[in-house]
Amino acid sequence: MDQAAPRVALFATCLVDLIRPRIGFAAVAALEAAGCAVIVPDGQTCCGQPALNSGDRDNAAAIAKRMIALLEPYEHIVVPSGSCAGTIRCHYPELFEHDAEWGPRADALAARTFEIMAYLDEVRGWRPEGVTLDATAAYHDSCSGLRELGIKRQPRRLLGAIDGLALTPLAGEETCCGFGGTFCVKYPAISNAIVEEKAQAIEATGADLLLAGDLGCLMNMAGKLNRRGAPVRAFHAIELIAGMGDGPAIGEER
Template structure:
């Protein structure tokens, strides 16, 4: 099974370790992982800001790079949602391309969803020790129905304690350009998310979208919390045993 890894912009630029952890998880599950080295953005920032032309350019590039793969996996619900549900909106008058997009969208998955529902992974060997609370990102939860998949994987780690926060499904306030356009509202939403996460008593806040995690971590530090760790779930699932 040839699986194309779509790294995503934030992982590539801000935390490439998430990409390497994703490759490790997929390889351990028996996949042949390919990573096109000239991949770029999925086009979501432009699409959300009304720049459909740049969105179309990037979408076409993505299709050309990944169309040959059996599956495409991204460590991000947000980017996956863009590909699966919004690419077709960019090409309303191109039936041939619409069909290619439709077929590719059916083969494109967020990481934990792919591991649990396609590869049927029900246990991971991770040396992580400690307590974790999980943040449900908006795109993953509301577009892709990702809720139980990451928790199933986390709960398979015997030395990990999952501590659910209140309002786990509450938006963290990032929303890409939302946090730029409506900064005061976004900050209040981030404060609420940090409050609930800290109340859980967990040592680590985990999630499946790096945009959310960077936003939460940034707000935690500005609130004076330099102790709580913030990690992508792929990083937790691949901790080496000591």
């Protein structure tokens, strides 16, 4: 690895670690292809998003302090999730805005934290090379990535470099899928109605694949598509970008 390569800490996220480690391996592969020295820091845990979303600011702050101390030695922190990246970039500074010690540390970490597709596209200026996949895909813009971080064009530019992959328009591509973290637990009937509409829109595209940048959203949509018997396979976009789009889709692992 080039000595000038940035030292990038991969914050894997809970869902990737527990449900779909393949996304983490794809993230490492893509970052290394983009010239980064990738470290996966030991001891990383939840970013605190569930506690924060539930109004438990004390526990969210305690978790955030631990993660700030763990991640601040690294030049860049890259996250394969818009919601977790948004928690660090947008909400850590809010948690500590009146804290003379932790506020500046949270601000500094936030400025060096990126959602992975934004990092590859905007910071590294990288495009996948030699990746081929003959398929049609619909892309869902997950809420936190889109609204907190402006993740929209970046994944489409990266996916556009994959030979044979065609992106087809998805009606309501910016509309919530109904997951919403703890929302789907607190309001299951509403969540189910929302994802039912989303699944119908995905099926109407005739796409082979469903892509997004947040595993929680993908699990929600893939589960509904599977229960409907729809022949649409779901992947995190970084899996395709890293050339891993020929493996098992979300929900197909055994």
